[in-house]
Amino acid sequence: MKIPYPDIPLNFCRKCILALLLLWLVVTSIRAQWSVGGKAGINWSTVRYPKNILNDKAGFITGGQAGIVVAYQLSRYFDMQAELLYATHGYKDDNLYLNYDGNASQKGYSCRIHYIEIPLLVKYYPIAGFNIQAGPQLGIGVSLSDSWQEAVDFQQQAKTEFGVVFGLGYEFDFGGFVDARYNLGLTRSIQGAESGYEGRNINISVGYRLYL
Template sequence: MKKIILCAIAIMAFGFANAQKTRFGVKGGLNIATIGGADESNALVGFQLGGFAEINVWKKLFIQPELLFSAQGAKFDGYNGERDYTVNLNYINVPVLAKYYITKQFSVEAGPQLGLLVSSKNIEDEKSVDVAFNLGAGYNFTDNFSVGIRYTIGLSNVYDYNDRFDGYYYDNRYTNNVLALTAAYKF
């Protein structure tokens, strides 16, 4: 956790050093999350909220580190007459994106993300670190206000077990997958 926070601070410090080419902002929006690999998984609606820096590195190419609180998880159908249940996973996510402006208004972005689990509900043996990859696009309505869409593809397993759990064999990887619709304001 300390390493991730120090990394985020270092990225922000780099942004301050290049202040003439860096803009800071806040963003928030809607998450539509699932846990991939689970056939009975249904979408769970959550939210994300946080801040970002947009650092110009070359012409239309930017690096965009973010620090986000993200509510994720999934809804599950119960087995054999059991009640349906919801898995809630709350993360502090640190995506670092390469962002390219195709036009002044339209951008595309991609990059890795590291997530730290801060709380969970209705799940046992969950991993505290989540690794993912993001693909997205954005549209600037003004120099300050934009909207975006992003799909986060989970790369690491949500559960922390080695093939056997409660006597059952699991051969699937259960990953966080999130479609996010956001609005952002740059200062």
């Protein structure tokens, strides 16, 4: 014996889905909370040399960062956070060989690149205050300065860079927070480089958020 299935109208299904979606939006808006603030910190950065630079590794250079933070609390466990930062990264090499205009020299070199950075992060809170962060980051190269003034335009910064950010943070009840992050560059930071020169950055920052 065949048991007939009820004939549910398509319009009824659509109304149920719409009602569930509206209910989810209402619950989310009740639980969600906006916050804005600022942060500043210090970073240590370098680049990955291409394989054709034999037996040599780029060293770390110290820089800084500062900017604004906007966060949206989705639930007890998750936040979405966007930032607009000014930052300086780069690298150094204590013994780099330069052949420029037929003149060969070998000496120390340091390169500093100035950026506007926009990380977009998801933050997970396994326990109150402590969070795990991850997300993509866009870097816009503004300018480059280096220690070889005689070699004009020896290197130029890439116009845009993309990377992935991983980090840990802790937020205090009064609105202050501390972040520690690692930025893995996926594209080159030096314009015209055939390979390599992806950024590798570690940063520590402190800040304050005001809940709206």
